[in-house]
Amino acid sequence: MPTEPRLMTNEWQAFWLAVGFLTRIPMPVHINYSQKLMNQCSLYFPLVGLFLGTLYAGLFALLSLAWSPLVCVLLVLCFHLFITGAFHEDGLADSVDALGGGYTVEKRLEIMKDSRIGTYGTVALVMALGLKAALLLDAKSIWLALLVMPAISRITPLLLMSFMPYVTDPDKSKSKPVAEGFSRKRLLASCVFTVLVAAIFSLWLPGLWLAALTAVVSVALLWGWYLQRQLGGYTGDALGASVVFCELVLLMGM
Template sequence: MPIKKNLLSNEWQAFWLAIGFLTRIPMLVRIDYSQKLMNQCSMYFPLAGLLLGTLYAGLFGLLSLAWGPPVSVLLVLCFHLFITGAFHEDGLADSVDALGGGYTVEKRLEIMKDSRIGTYGTVALVMALGLKAALLMDAQSIWLALLLTPAISRLTPLLIMGFLPYVSDRDTSKSKPVAEGFSRNRLLVSCVFTALVALVFSLWLPGLWLAALIAVITVALLWGWYLQRQLGGYTGDALGASVVLCELVLLLGL
């Protein structure tokens, strides 16, 4: 019985650690921080995404009482950038700057660690946010798209983590404790959870499961292949970029 209780407590802490890692939402439980717990928390990324999606869909419903879809969608995106600290968008900008401006692996990694944003990153960020807003407004069901894309897209970095090496040697990297020692058994749990979410909501949004499958697999394979070729593996910024890319491909499918 104590073993089961400790296991449940550990998983509960891992869930809240995932929330704290991906968002600015305060962690409401005491965390016994460890490297192992950081490794374990990544399993809950899709669930954390579903929590975010619930907030986005609920906020969109409230805003729609006063404004039309364009204004409501843009305000939800502003809330998204605030509640996540633009975590994944920052990764996209840094990744595009590095991959566009570096001619060697060492130079790309050096650029990726630079906190300043360049032309490539700025253009990528503006285009990604603009395209995301346009695709949301064009979606068959905006609130369902807001609800589901954060959960489904956060499976993609887990697949990349499961099959590529981590190449950044920066000890202060926020993603390093999560990336090192990632368990494929826990990856399988995340895959099953995400698949169930897609299948259940396909009852209201036919074709969702197929769009989700195509988006996750396509981005994981193509982005993962490109990272392997350009960097020899992945970095934390590259994982963040994969979330944004998967969201866009999924919204295109929807």
């Protein structure tokens, strides 16, 4: 069994590996990369989301000193797309292109691997970003929505990874190492963390916990069911799309 210092070192590296996987933020520590460490890093997706949410909320508060809420929200969304490399939005566009334009599983997977964006993906991306901005402006507390939304939404792909098979080419996938061998115990730890986030911030916005539960469960079940029917499982792009869907449903609940 690993000693406690070794275990802490592994977890510290797993956290920063999750940061590097989900964002463009440079990792300040040396990572002893391995398949196992890549498996472990998914535990920290909601924590990385909370870190991003802190940046978004802080930036919004700073920008609010000079500009209107609309301008501030749009600038925060630009910052989000930059710092994450539009990681999840790219997954949304690819997923919608594939599921809208493919008539067989093989064709859908082929379209999903294509780096070009089509009509379906473009429309989905524009509508998702526009709806996200509109819902943020309608939120009772914009800064709180920006803070908790990234953390809560990133539990959804973990649920899909835990209960569904992976169906794309592992040699060409970025998410396969994360999904392979995903531990249910680590999923439970991520769920507990997400529940705590929702419960704590419900003190500022009563009902947040219900909106969070509804968003995570409904997207995981409905999107997971649709993916199972259309693909027989999930892909990395589909996981990214699940984050965007969960954010939108959560914002509608808030």
